[in-house]
Amino acid sequence: MHVKFCGFTQLADIHTAVALGADAVGLVFYPPSPRAVTPVQAQALSAALPAFVSVVALVVNMPQEELVELADTVTFDIIQFHGDENPEQCQRLAAAVNKRWIKALRIDTEQDTLASVSAQIREFAAVGASSILLDAYHQQKYGGTGARFDWSLIPKGSALPIILAGGLDAQNVAATRDLPIYGVDVSGGIEIDKGKKDPAEMRAFMKAVKRDRW
Numbered sequence: 558m559h560v561k562f563c564g565f566t567q568l569a570d571i572h573t574a575v576a577l578g579a580d581a582v583g584l585v586f587y588p589p590s591p592r593a594v595t596p597v598q599a600q601a602l603s604a605a606l607p608a609f610v611s612v613v614a615l616v617v618n619m620p621q622e623e624l625v626e627l628a629d630t631v632t633f634d635i636i637q638f639h640g641d642e643n644p645e646q647c648q649r650l651a652a653a654v655n656k657r658w659i660k661a662l663r664i665d666t667e668q669d670t671l672a673s674v675s676a677q678i679r680e681f682a683a684v685g686a687s688s689i690l691l692d693a694y695h696q697q698k699y700g701g702t703g704a705r706f707d708w709s710l711i712p713k714g715s716a717l718p719i720i721l722a723g724g725l726d727a728q729n730v731a732a733t734r735d736l737p738i739y740g741v742d743v744s745g746g747i748e749i750d751k752g753k754k755d756p757a758e759m760r761a762f763m764k765a766v767k768r769d770r771w
């Protein structure tokens with residue numbers, strides 16, 4: 558089980574995530590988010606990371622010129638497209654900066670079906686996504702909502718490795734044990750305040766994942 562902690566703004570929290578064995582840390586480049594960082598802040602956080610911990614740049618409908626500028630300023634490993642980007646846009650944007658990428662699909666429990674989720678995953682697999690992230694749909698927000706979707710909509714035999722996000726925390730992550738997923742992603746569930754992580758919650762989350770999945 559792979560673990561990504563997302564929405565960092567502070568160096569001390571990055572150090573804690575590394576010490577706890579997080580596989581990836583996410584930085585949010587979406588100004589309306591309370592967890593957004595500037596490229597200069599992000600580079601200070603990224604530079605503090607050792608080898609084997611990936612930096613994920615979370616973007617929402619970011620224009621290509623801005624993404625190219627971001628990649629010139631900040632050292633990151635992978636892009637997480639968390640907006641309305643379609644498969645061709647993701648492919649073009651990622652190619653412009655020569656990065657691997659994840660697409661976040663926001664699952665609407667009322668509207669989506671196993672077939673519709675699988676079909677979307679196949680479309681992103683066909684244009685080179687490295688993984689798919691499944692988060693809960695919200696009418697007003699792109700992510701970081703703390704909401705869960707119906708996990709029975711996670712397909713088995715997916716065309717891409719699945720990272721589960723949306724409303725996870727140390728108390729409920731054990732319930733993901735039998736799901737067909739490759740990793741978990743958490744932001745709000747390990748926070749004291751937006752963008753300020755809680756070391757005790759990060760530790761409890763990792764402990765729960767390791768206890769149940771290793």
Ligand SMILES: O=C(O)c1ccccc1N[C@@H]1O[C@H](COP(=O)(O)O)[C@@H](O)[C@H]1O
Nearest residue numbers: 563590699700701703723724743744745
């Ligand atoms: O964190 C944000 O503010 C955010 C803003 C816009 C798009 C995505 C965002 N966060 C990502 O949403 C999922 C779920 O977060 P949570 O655990 O439910 O708080 C996760 O990938 C966040 O990084």
